[in-house]
Amino acid sequence: MFIAVCGSLATDHLMKFPGKFSEQVLADQLEHISLSFLTEDLIVRRGGVGGNIAFAIGSLGGSPLLIGAAGEDFGDYRDWLNDHGVDCRGVRISRTRHTARFMCTTDTTMAQLAFFYPGAMSEAREIDITEVFDETGRPDLVLVAPDDPDAMVRHTELCRDHRIPFAADPSQQLARLDGDTVRGLIDGARFLFTNEYEWGLLLQKTGLTADEVAEMVEVRVTTRSADGIDIVPSDGEPIHVPVVPVREALDPTGVGDGFRAGFLTGLSRGLRYERAAQLGAMVATLVLECESTQGWVCEPAEALARIGEAYGAAAAADIKAVL
Template sequence: MRIAVTGSIATDHLMTFPGRFSDQLLPDQLAQVSLSFLVDELEIRRGGIAANISYGLGSLGLRPLLVGSVGADFADYRAWLERHGVDCAGVHVSELRHTARFMCTTDTDHNQIASFYAGAMAEARNIELAPLGEIDLVVVSPNDPEAMVRHTDECRDRGIAFAADPSQQLARMDGAEVRSLIGGARFLFTNEYEKALCEQKSGWTDADVLDRVDIRVTTLGAKGVVIDRKGEPGLHVPAAPDVRKVEPTGIGDAFRAGFLAAVAWDLSLERAAQLGNLLAAHALETAGGQEYSLDKSVLIARMSTAYGPEAATEIATNLT
């Protein structure tokens, strides 16, 4: 299966605040917040949702096609991704703007406050999928909003299966745009909060959404993941145990990579969620969306411990 991953490609500036954001927010002053957090740590990492998902897929032995827009400062980042199995033929290089920047501060409770500079990402709206060759599944992850709409429409027009992953962009989209991005999706990925926001903005109930997508995947953090399909009971898969929490940036992207890798291997949805959870655990145990590494023997051992020897055997058969 050839998977194209569209979305943001960025540099992450990750900071750590040694306190709780909630302790600094005064309920009667929320209409005029003016705060500055003195942080202890700053780490600059490779990131962007599409790049993070692609890194995870490449690390599992697939060769995903990364589709997005970057600046001329992308050369070193390109080399890194290609060394980790990512096809960068779908990456457009802007002549005017820098690669996008994600600036995020995390508190001791793993809450986050972030800002995102789009930069070259705005030019992703000019990318057409057809010239990139035959594609079996397109992941439409957070990106320039016009690019997300364009890629989704092209998938529908050309009959290409797509996975809708609107996540952070839900906040700036109106109901019509949200409905446009969801309708007809093979997979819909959200976390628990985004699920509610998706329904609120679209005006659709949970049942309405399941009428319009094949498979709805909702990540629940430490509670694992729920997979819903119309007319079938929900499937809950618990999170991987014994995880050492370091920094949460990119864990949702890692989950999607593991899940989609299992889909590409034609494994069950339960196995897909289990592998997604395990990759998310790897990401949570490092600072940055692409700082984890996958050792086959370690991955299989953790899979066996978390989900049983049968699950481990099925995953091991497909790893290269």
Template sequence: MRIAVAGSIATDHLMVFPGRFAEQLIAEAVERVSLSFLADRLEVREGGVGANICVGLGRLGIRPVLVGAAGIDFAGYGNRLRRSGVDIESVRVSETLHTARFVCTTDEDQNQIATVYAGAMAEARQIDLAEVHRRVGGLDLVVIGADDPDAMLRHTATAHTLGVRVAADPSQQLARLDEDQTRQLIDGAHLLFTNEYEQALLLERTGWTREEVLSRVGAWLVTRGADGVSILVAGREQQDVPAVSTDHAVDPTGVGDAFRAGFLAGLAWKLPYDRAAQIGCALATVVIETVGTQEYKLLPTDLLTRIDHAYGHVAALAIGSRLADAS
């Protein structure tokens, strides 16, 4: 399966606040919030949802195509993506702007407050997905992740015109999208990814009920943090896949991207949705144990051990055979 991931490429500035955001909020004054959190740790890492998903796929033996825009500072980052097995030939490199910045603060409850500066990401709308499709000899699936909103809409329309299946993953950009734009992004998608909060926000943005959304997509994957993931398909009973537990959670940034990479790798190996979700949950746990979204080490034996402990020997055998072939 040839997978393209259209999404942001960014530098992450990750900070830790040694307290709880909730304790600093006053219910009667939320309309006039003016807060400053003194962080006691800063990590600067490479990230962006498009790049993060691609790195995960690359480390699982899938050679994904990254579709996005980066800045004049991209050379070193691009080389590291290549070494992770990512095709970066369709990345647009700006001549004037720097790569996007993601500034995120995490509290001791793993809640996060983040701001994104677009930078070169604004040029993603100038990429023609049809040219990417021709260059690689055809695409089987295009993930439309958080990116420049105009780029997301353009890539979605182009994929539908080309007859390429779409995995809609609007995530952080739901805050910027209006009703019509949100509907355009998810209507007709083969897959839809959201977390639990984004699920509610998506319903509010579209004005559709859950059943109306399900009638328009193939499957809806809703990640629920420590509670795992729910797989929703119209006319079928909801499947709930538990998370892979850990006592060493360090940083939740990039965990959702890791789930997507593992899930998509499972689909590329022709595994059913529940098995693919198990891979995604296992990879998500690997990432949450590491600071940064791409700094984790992925060992097939470690991944299979986690899957065995969480889901049983049958699951490990089914996934292990595919993982061995990919490796």
């Protein structure tokens, strides 16, 4: 399966706060909030949802096509992705704006405060994915991940108009999208990805029920943090997949991206939903155990051993055939 990943490209500026955000917030003073957190460190990493997912698919042996927008400072990042199997011919380079910046601080409870500067990402709306596909070939699936909202709408509409299967992943952009826009992004999707909170927000914003969403998408995939993953096919029984136990959680940034990459990689190699989600859960755990969204490495033998411990020998045997 040839997968195209449409999504943001950014530089991650990741910091850690040695305390709890919740202890610094005064409930009766929220309208006048003025806080400054002294962080312990600063790590600058390559990131962005599109970059993270494409990197992960490439690291698992795939050859994804990345579609997004970046600045002229993208050169080293492009080389990094190319070295990990990512086709970057779909990346538009802005002549006036820097690559987007993601600034995130994580406290001791893994709660996060984050800010995102779009920069060159705003030009992703200028990309015509069908013109990219004229050069690269038509993909079997297009993942429309968080990006410039207008770009997400345009990519989705082009997929529907040209009958190209697509997966909807509005996740991080749900906070700024209105209900009608969200409806348009998910209608006709083969897969709908959200986490548990985003799923509730999607229902609230659109006014849809879970049954109505099931009529619009083929499969809903909802990640629930430590409580695992729910897979709800519109024409089948729900599937629940627990997480792979974490040895040491270092940073939650990009964990969902890792899951999506592992899940789609598994499907592309013939795994059924449960097994694909188990592979996705393994990748998500590897990301959580790493301080960088793109610094993890999947050692097949070790990963399969952990999959066996989490899901049993049969699961490890099935996933071994494709890993």
